[in-house]
Amino acid sequence: MIRYFLKQNWYRYLIGILFLISVDTLMLITPRIMGSIVDELRSGVQDMEYIGLLILAVIGVAFGLFITRLFWRVFIMGSARRFEYYARKTLFQKLLDMPPTFYDKTRVGDLMARFTNDVNAVRMAMGPAIVMTIDSIFLISVTIIAMGSFTSWELTWIAIIPLPLLAVVSTFFGRIIHKRFKKVQAAFSNLTDTVEESVSGARLIKSYGIEGLRNDTLSEKSDSYVQENIKLIKVWGMFFPLIQMLSMLGSVLATLFGGQMVVLGQLTLGEYVTFTSYLGMLIWPMTAFGWVINMVQRGRASYKRLLEVLEEKNNIVVEDPVSLEDFNGHISLKRLTFTYPTGNRPVLHDIDFEVIPGSKVAIVGTTGSGKSTLAKLIARLYPVEKGMLFIDGYDINRLPPEVIRERIAYVPQETFLFSETIRNNIRFGNMKLTDSEVEKYAAIASIHEDILGFPKGYDTLVGERGVTLSGGQKQRVAIARALIKQTPIIVLDDCLSAVDTETEKKILDSLKDSQGKRSIVVVSHRLKAVVDADTIYVMHEGKIVERGTHHELVENGGLYQRMYERQMIEEKLKED
Amino acid sequence: MAQNVYSEAEEKLKVEDWKVIFRLWKYTKPYLPILILALVLIGASTGLDLLPPLLSKMVIDDYMNNEYTLVVIHEGDSVRFIDTEEGTFSLKQSESGDYVVTDGVLQYPITREQLRELRTEDLNGIGQLAFYMVMILISLFFINYGQVFATSYMGQKITHGIRVDLFSHILRVPMRFFDTNPSGRLATRIANDTENMAEFFTSVITSIVKDVLLLGGIIIIMLNLSFRLGLITLLILPVIAAAIFLFRYFDRLAYRKVRTRLAIINAFLAEHISGMSITQLFNQERRKRDEFDGVNKNHFKSLLEQLWVFAIFRPLLDLLYYITIAVVVWFGVKGIVGNVLEFGVLVAFVSYIDMFFRPLNDIAEKYDIVQNALASAEKIFKLMDEKEEIYHPEKAVPSSFEGSVEFENVTFAYDGEHNVLKDISFSVKPKEKIAFVGETGAGKTSIISILTGLYRIQYGTIRIDGKDIYDYNLQGLRKKVGVVLQDVFLFSGSILDNIRLFDSSISREKVISAAKYVYAHSFIEKLSNGYDTMILERGGTLSAGERQLIALARAVVFDTDILVLDEATANVDTETEALIQKAMERISSEKTMITIAHRLSTIRNADRIMVIHKGSLVESGNHEELLAKGGIYTDLYRLQYELGDTA
Numbered sequence A: 001m002i003r004y005f006l007k008q009n010w011y012r013y014l015i016g017i018l019f020l021i022s023v024d025t026l027m028l029i030t031p032r033i034m035g036s037i038v039d040e041l042r043s044g045v046q047d048m049e050y051i052g053l054l055i056l057a058v059i060g061v062a063f064g065l066f067i068t069r070l071f072w073r074v075f076i077m078g079s080a081r082r083f084e085y086y087a088r089k090t091l092f093q094k095l096l097d098m099p100p101t102f103y104d105k106t107r108v109g110d111l112m113a114r115f116t117n118d119v120n121a122v123r124m125a126m127g128p129a130i131v132m133t134i135d136s137i138f139l140i141s142v143t144i145i146a147m148g149s150f151t152s153w154e155l156t157w158i159a160i161i162p163l164p165l166l167a168v169v170s171t172f173f174g175r176i177i178h179k180r181f182k183k184v185q186a187a188f189s190n191l192t193d194t195v196e197e198s199v200s201g202a203r204l205i206k207s208y209g210i211e212g213l214r215n216d217t218l219s220e221k222s223d224s225y226v227q228e229n230i231k232l233i234k235v236w237g238m239f240f241p242l243i244q245m246l247s248m249l250g251s252v253l254a255t256l257f258g259g260q261m262v263v264l265g266q267l268t269l270g271e272y273v274t275f276t277s278y279l280g281m282l283i284w285p286m287t288a289f290g291w292v293i294n295m296v297q298r299g300r301a302s303y304k305r306l307l308e309v310l311e312e313k314n315n316i317v318v319e320d321p322v323s324l325e326d327f328n329g330h331i332s333l334k335r336l337t338f339t340y341p342t343g344n345r346p347v348l349h350d351i352d353f354e355v356i357p358g359s360k361v362a363i364v365g366t367t368g369s370g371k372s373t374l375a376k377l378i379a380r381l382y383p384v385e386k387g388m389l390f391i392d393g394y395d396i397n398r399l400p401p402e403v404i405r406e407r408i409a410y411v412p413q414e415t416f417l418f419s420e421t422i423r424n425n426i427r428f429g430n431m432k433l434t435d436s437e438v439e440k441y442a443a444i445a446s447i448h449e450d451i452l453g454f455p456k457g458y459d460t461l462v463g464e465r466g467v468t469l470s471g472g473q474k475q476r477v478a479i480a481r482a483l484i485k486q487t488p489i490i491v492l493d494d495c496l497s498a499v500d501t502e503t504e505k506k507i508l509d510s511l512k513d514s515q516g517k518r519s520i521v522v523v524s525h526r527l528k529a530v531v532d533a534d535t536i537y538v539m540h541e542g543k544i545v546e547r548g549t550h551h552e553l554v555e556n557g558g559l560y561q562r563m564y565e566r567q568m569i570e571e572k573l574k575e576d
Numbered sequence B: 001m002a003q004n005v006y007s008e009a010e011e012k013l014k015v016e017d018w019k020v021i022f023r024l025w026k027y028t029k030p031y032l033p034i035l036i037l038a039l040v041l042i043g044a045s046t047g048l049d050l051l052p053p054l055l056s057k058m059v060i061d062d063y064m065n066n067e068y069t070l071v072v073i074h075e076g077d078s079v080r081f082i083d084t085e086e087g088t089f090s091l092k093q094s095e096s097g098d099y100v101v102t103d104g105v106l107q108y109p110i111t112r113e114q115l116r117e118l119r120t121e122d123l124n125g126i127g128q129l130a131f132y133m134v135m136i137l138i139s140l141f142f143i144n145y146g147q148v149f150a151t152s153y154m155g156q157k158i159t160h161g162i163r164v165d166l167f168s169h170i171l172r173v174p175m176r177f178f179d180t181n182p183s184g185r186l187a188t189r190i191a192n193d194t195e196n197m198a199e200f201f202t203s204v205i206t207s208i209v210k211d212v213l214l215l216g217g218i219i220i221i222m223l224n225l226s227f228r229l230g231l232i233t234l235l236i237l238p239v240i241a242a243a244i245f246l247f248r249y250f251d252r253l254a255y256r257k258v259r260t261r262l263a264i265i266n267a268f269l270a271e272h273i274s275g276m277s278i279t280q281l282f283n284q285e286r287r288k289r290d291e292f293d294g295v296n297k298n299h300f301k302s303l304l305e306q307l308w309v310f311a312i313f314r315p316l317l318d319l320l321y322y323i324t325i326a327v328v329v330w331f332g333v334k335g336i337v338g339n340v341l342e343f344g345v346l347v348a349f350v351s352y353i354d355m356f357f358r359p360l361n362d363i364a365e366k367y368d369i370v371q372n373a374l375a376s377a378e379k380i381f382k383l384m385d386e387k388e389e390i391y392h393p394e395k396a397v398p399s400s401f402e403g404s405v406e407f408e409n410v411t412f413a414y415d416g417e418h419n420v421l422k423d424i425s426f427s428v429k430p431k432e433k434i435a436f437v438g439e440t441g442a443g444k445t446s447i448i449s450i451l452t453g454l455y456r457i458q459y460g461t462i463r464i465d466g467k468d469i470y471d472y473n474l475q476g477l478r479k480k481v482g483v484v485l486q487d488v489f490l491f492s493g494s495i496l497d498n499i500r501l502f503d504s505s506i507s508r509e510k511v512i513s514a515a516k517y518v519y520a521h522s523f524i525e526k527l528s529n530g531y532d533t534m535i536l537e538r539g540g541t542l543s544a545g546e547r548q549l550i551a552l553a554r555a556v557v558f559d560t561d562i563l564v565l566d567e568a569t570a571n572v573d574t575e576t577e578a579l580i581q582k583a584m585e586r587i588s589s590e591k592t593m594i595t596i597a598h599r600l601s602t603i604r605n606a607d608r609i610m611v612i613h614k615g616s617l618v619e620s621g622n623h624e625e626l627l628a629k630g631g632i633y634t635d636l637y638r639l640q641y642e643l644g645d646t647a
């Protein structure tokens, strides 16, 4: 990612660096001018006009410095911030490409932490660190050369003995900082995660009065973050004074050896003074070097964390793609066995299943028997082995997910709405939809009148996940949202569970009306919703235990019949 | 482009700095000893910092530049030099650096050995000073380490304090607040904005103290040196003040934007990560990418704005520095020419101006961090000012409720305007089993929400055991009313902890027996680590029914006197549901139970059924009575069963 970014933005850095070097060069000019002024004063002539000119020159250089400083910052730091933008963009693109398996094992807060703190740490390495590196390399080399050639090379070598030491110390500490910073960031992820989920789960927390316990959890997470930070501080808190010490050690060596040389007449006093003032100029770049190491190591640690996300593999792969020009909508599963990538046991065994175009197929069964899993596989949310699932005769592995999703509308069991207006939620799949079309589909999903009842109608904001709607309202908005896709196949995964029977019947009826050639796959616990299905599959513990029409199944006297009886019998009893 | 909640939401706020700082101070107070220690260490290190230059000066003056008065003694071919008071010869360094002994007329070369012998004291002195310097460096090392550690430690602890406070505060604000604020934004405030403040304490407080001290000292020195030039220099101060003032204004403005927009990014992320599968199912990746690009770019732009503010301000100080120097030199030169100023003073002045600007530059650098931190602090304190729910902690909750519930003319609107519940009155006897039915959106869930005081009602009274619910400690009350919410929420953590809600005082056995009651045990057993299987937020790797079973187990484990089930088995098959109901009957005989369900089979055991229609209670009675009435319930019932009968 960094490489690509640099490839695109190297010129910004280059311009910035040129400005930076101009700053350093301009900085060398003013002492010269000041020197000239001093010389002029000492010469005794004291030409005020000339001095005035020199002073103007100082001001001129000052403006030059202003401009160059302004621009190196804008270019280099600006590029670093551009990187921040770019990194987030790349990461989000990655998230958009990741399949559900990834989200099954990734925490929201963790990702958020990577998007903020880690990106930030990398940015620091991409901006200030670069500036300081260049600055210190430039200054260190210029100063060393000046020192050596104007005074004594011998003394110079002695005085820069700390430099290699500095390198050793930096590598050593850098490694530790790297490790500890990674832990800090991981702890921050944990913290963000706890915060995020506590805020999303506020209703539950309040309902059970467990604010106190949550506070404890957060306090614990925050504390371990603090502890990790302190561990890091222990290291870099030592690192900087150490660097400072090393950089001043040069002066001590200079005093000791330089002093002897002066005393023994190997060096003039003037040379010695010049030498020490050069040494003074080395202190800052050497300290800066410490900063650089610190920032770069942090940046590297965070960058690794970003790469962890970026290098995640998408397990939904398309092999030998076909485009499905004429879509019939024939789905068939042949002896399908499926284990979730994150799971440890097969949740579907030997499933034979078929949807004939234009038919209504129902899946019923016990809790956790694999109904939703089956539906998700058809929508290509999880990878399926070859030779098990076919759509129009093509192995599903040959069909790109978007091709399938254009043709199959899958309404998940858990309703998710975006915190936008109801209108935008309904036309989610096609923002160009006109208001009257939106209303038409809302009416099919029997939600139109409810919406009109809201003070703001279709412009009502629904809150996160749709919290300000009732359970049934949410589900119907989700159905309307799926209907606008006008797909030949629609898969409803128990998504009318919070809708009253009256409304449910209306919706299912209108689906049938507008159906024509449309196939419907319904997963439901309410058997009354499926009695008219062409085929009903009954699932239990990952297997299809029965199949047939309602009548056949009732005759069969199996699980279906028992469930049906249970739903009907006591009512009948009461009626009698 | 679509209207989007993320495009607005830039909050306007005005909090005065001193107020913010005052509130920050409250968090700092407990760490006062550390703060003082840090300041002392800073003082010490500032002092020690000044020593090495002094020592270097000593080296030069006392040892290198030592004056020698020598006598020259001839011993055959060689000469010897003796250092005595009355010597007439002195040691001079020639241009090339070599020493000669001379009295102005005679001149003798001196060998290195002779020098070494003659100047052993100098050499020793230098060695000694070098040794002192090393000692100083070592103590500086420890002092600096101590100071960095102390300030960082303090910063971390203070931030921790603020974070914990903010978090516990947020959990106490009314439910309504959560309906309207994206969780990602709140999370940003608690995690990132507090994080942003740590730096404030770590690098700012202390170094600003140091810089201000330095500044003051230098100003005094300058005024002493030359009052006139000093005043001229100080003339620049108002200009700097104005620059700082402007900078503060624009920088803060910019940082506010940055912080707001970062929160928007996070809110966007939090939501879209949770809803990623919807985006993918609808093939809306491209649109969402563009939308994210929008919020991301907005944030980037605000960062650039801030960068420009700083990029202009920072070199502006340097510019002022040069201008000051130019002005001072100009007047200084005039003074010298007019013989009112010494040359040395001017030179000294120039170097003091240099020293004067160094802390100023440092302050400028830190001031940027301050603005960033204060922008965060504003946002944090604004959240802290959000009104908390009133829990009445002083009011008692009985150790157990009889379990009567009474609604009297209750009218309720979420937004205070549009009534969702209208004039509802009913009463539930202790241990009674009642059920609410009604079409979707009728207001059933709302009744439950106001029963536990999650939202405030506008009119009427709600009583539990004959006492207004607001006369109880609300939090205590909620602990006594077990609610299974319509939307199941799971935390990331083990199944075990999710059932007992992290309350480790509830034993594993108790959790397991509760799970068995609601028939969750068998599926939990089958998971890879049984009860210790870790799940993520919202439990995406469980089936919907399994999640509901966990939520049910929760309610059972907490063993409350009033039990509320809001569509608690909507995603559970009827077979399992029937089993659960049987089990629940046993444990709920001693409880008041309120059930909401669309599936009429779920509520078959109710003593009384209440029908809610468009926010009003329209019918109530048992199954037979309601059927006899031939009202809404009859319709609902018919629909459910006639549909079945057609088969």
Ligand SMILES: Nc1ncnc2c1ncn2[C@@H]1O[C@H](COP(=O)(O)OP(=O)(O)OP(=O)(O)O)[C@@H](O)[C@H]1O
Binding pocket: A467, A468, A469, A470, A471, A472, A473, A498, A499, B179, B414, B415, B420, B438, B439, B440, B441, B442, B443, B444, B445, B446, B447, B486
């Ligand atoms: N947090 C909220 N803020 C604002 N309005 C809300 C909120 N929650 C619900 N409403 C509105 O109040 C009305 C009643 O909703 P409620 O959730 O009580 O219905 P319900 O009877 O439980 O329906 P369902 O059977 O669909 O769950 C609905 O019109 C809904 O849009």
Ligand SMILES: Nc1ncnc2c1ncn2[C@@H]1O[C@H](COP(=O)(O)OP(=O)(O)OP(=O)(O)O)[C@@H](O)[C@H]1O
Binding pocket: A104, A340, A341, A342, A343, A347, A365, A366, A367, A368, A369, A370, A371, A372, A373, A374, A413, A494, B523, B540, B541, B542, B543, B544, B545, B546, B571, B572, B573
């Ligand atoms: N993403 C996942 N990773 C691992 N295991 C999963 C995942 N999703 C579901 N499971 C497991 O697979 C099994 C089948 O789940 P599925 O959601 O298909 O059940 P279901 O028949 O839809 O049940 P319900 O009626 O409760 O909705 C369950 O035991 C569940 O724990």
Ligand SMILES: [Mg+2]
Binding pocket: A371, A372, A373, A413, A494, B543, B544, B545
């Ligand atoms: Mg399911």
Ligand SMILES: [Mg+2]
Binding pocket: A470, A471, A472, B444, B445, B446, B486, B566
């Ligand atoms: Mg409800």
